[in-house]
Amino acid sequence: MKRLIVAGAMLLQLVKPVCAQQKTDPESIQQKMQWFADAKLGIFIHWGIYAVNGIDESWSFHNRKISHPDYMKQLKGFTAKNYDPQAWADLVKESGARYAVITTKHHDGVALWETKFGKLDVVKQTPAKRDLLTPFYAAIRKHGIKAGAYYSLLDWTNNDYPGFLKDSSRYDIKKEPQRWQKFMAFNNGQMNEIATKFNPDLWWFDGDWEHSADEWNAPAIRSMLLKHNPNTIINGRLTGYGDYDTPEQNFPVVRPQFHWWELCMTINNNWGYQPQDTNWKTPYEVITIFADAISNGGNMLLDIGPKEDGTIPPQQVSVLKELGAWNKKHDSAIFGTIGGLPQGHFYGPTTLSKDSTTLYLFVAGNTTGPIMIKGLDNKIQSVKVVGNGTALTPKIVGKISWSPVPGLVYISVPANVQDKYMTVLELKLDKAVKLYRGKGGLN
Secondary structure (H helix, E strand, O other): OOOOEEOHHHHHHOOOOOOOOOOOOHHHHOOOOHHHHHHOEEEEEOOOOHHHHOOOOOHHHHOOOOOHHHHHHHHHHOOOOOOOHHHHHHHHHHHOOOEEEEEEEOOOOOEOOOOOOOOOEHHHHOOOOOOOHHHHHHHHHHOOOEEEEEEEOOOOOOOOOOEEEOOEEOOOOOOOHHHHHHHHHHHHHHHHHHHHHHOOOEEEEEOHHHOOHHHHOHHHHHHHHHHHOOOOEEEOOOOOOOOEEOOEOOOOOOOOOOOOEEEEEEOOOOOOOOOOOOOOOOHHHHHHHHHHHHHOOOEEEEEEOOOOOOOOOHHHHHHHHHHHHHHHHOHHHHOOOEEOOOOOOEOOOEEEOOOOOEEEEEEEOOOOOOEEEOOEOOOEEEEEEOOOOOEEOOEEEOOOOOOOOOOEEEEOOOHHHOOOOEEEEEEEEOOOOOEEOOOOOOO
């Protein structure tokens, strides 16, 4: 008889920390990563001078869509005159997000704080004339939201950085190592400044692809940041010396191997503010993508791109508010849970309580006909609709007394109890979830 049963404890092994391409020891960071694993949702904020013309952040001059001098003229138009960091923090809180990541400096080299390393920052070079990061970090921390710092390792504007345009560079670091070391001193100085001034709970690096780990001296960067704050978390874009993986825009079809991961995604097609981009994702689309991410044991980092004056486009505000209302209604099924059932058991997202005795099923709104679960080798003690408490009755079909194969579970979800975006069902089980993973035969 060929039979495979996966118990709750074994199910957790499916998401056991795996190094993947990262060069860190997952077991040593398990404790500090717990808040990240529980957080599920973060808000990404791309804000910089590129919002003045509403063009690609940094990439527009790198790819020669606009000249570098014309790109930098946007410094004169960056006012932040309507910037309200408390309102931003309130919106992040309302969305249900547990952390927020803001661009401290993009590839264009423009810092959103007053840096002692160079003159290129919004305090000295723009009409904004003030540090934009300090009040935002203070405001989100009042809400208990973790503070993340996006930082571009590369700096296409800095004359000591070798890269510049897509098809040209300034110098070869092997031929001018002293010039590269000068840039590295500048770069490390700015990172140390951020660590000292803002003490990020999370570092979100970008731009590592232009150089190797040895050239960046990635282990030393990691060591420097952890020396300042041993509990800080680092994303995977430190040439493999981060703590978690960061797929961008496209949802992974297969559950990522690395235990901790986060899907970073825009609300329309662009990271920063671009008024011509009206391809807004609907609340339904964002919610269903989010449900898929947490079902697969990951997080979602959802981006917004404020205008140069600091106002957030109303379409983005609307999505965050709708997402927040849905999150609030279904809080118990989202935050502090673990990834759900392997593929094949339920045709939709699922999550589990940490002890695996409660199973949550995410059902698309306006579902008709009963839903089905396969291979659930547990007694179901109760089923209810999360958010309104309506009790539902499961029906077991095809269970034969002498067979080890569990029957199919059917649950009808009446239209009048369904959520307009996604309905969530809570199944209380008799013990940790146990799954039949066989082929259905008896030998």
